[in-house]
Structures are given as C-alpha cells and as structure tokens.
Amino acid sequence: MRSISTVFFITAAVFALAGMAWGIQMSASHDHSLSPAHGHLNLIGFVAMSVFGTYYALSPRAAESGLAKVHYLVATASVVVLVPGIVFAITDRGEILAQIGSVLAVLTMALFLVVVLRHGIERGSRAVAAE
Known part of the structure; x- marks a missing residue:
C-alpha cells in the first residue's frame, strides 16, 4: 500500500496535468x-x-493516523x-456544487490544522509540538 504522502503527491500531479491541459485548451480557444x-x-x-503530501512525508506518525x-x-x-461547481456557477447552471465544494475546502483546511x-512536525525520533 502506498503511503498517504505518496497518494497526495500522485493526486496533486494528476490535478496539475488536468489544469495544464485545461489551460492550453483555454489559450487555444481564446476563451x-x-x-x-x-x-x-x-x-x-x-x-x-x-x-499536504509534504507535511505527511515529514511527519510519519501523522501520516499513519x-x-x-x-x-x-x-x-x-x-x-x-x-471545480465543476465553479464551472456551473459561471455558466449559470446553479451554485450548489460550488457551495458544497467550498465547505469541503474549508473542512479540508480545518482537518489539516x-x-x-x-x-x-517530527524531527528525528522526536515530535516537535506545534508552537
């Protein structure tokens, strides 16, 4: 099984590639x-x-939780x-997905906190408490 930090990095790379392809498409279409x-x-x-992936790579005990x-x-x-919610909101197809996604994004950051x-953050064999 892959470590959680690796899974975060793989997912980040997939999203980055999708974002790059989308950016090229926007540029080519001038839209x-x-x-x-x-x-x-x-x-x-x-x-x-x-x-997030970097944090979990540096903090193995946190990564195992x-x-x-x-x-x-x-x-x-x-x-x-x-992301699709923002597309729907921009194209006047409703804002509910953008609203739900926004709440999920805030929850994501709250979980990280x-x-x-x-x-x-762990240093060597001992954890350094958040200051």
Missing part, C-alpha cells in the same frame, strides 16, 4: 471565461495537495466537487 475554476484546480488540486486518510478523502472530494496541532 478564458472558466479561468476561476482552472485557478482553483491548480491552487487546491496541485498546490494544497502538494503541501486515521485522520490523514479522512483528510485525503475530503481534500480530493473538495476539488472534484468545487487539527492534524498539525495534534502531531506537530
């Missing part, structure tokens, strides 16, 4: 009307997921729901 959704895909899908797996699932769900407060 940037969906750029807010594209930006959220890159920011939450790639940047935040990479930050059940909360880390929940964090991954909520983080992935937030991107999968929020709980994990960091609970586990800190």
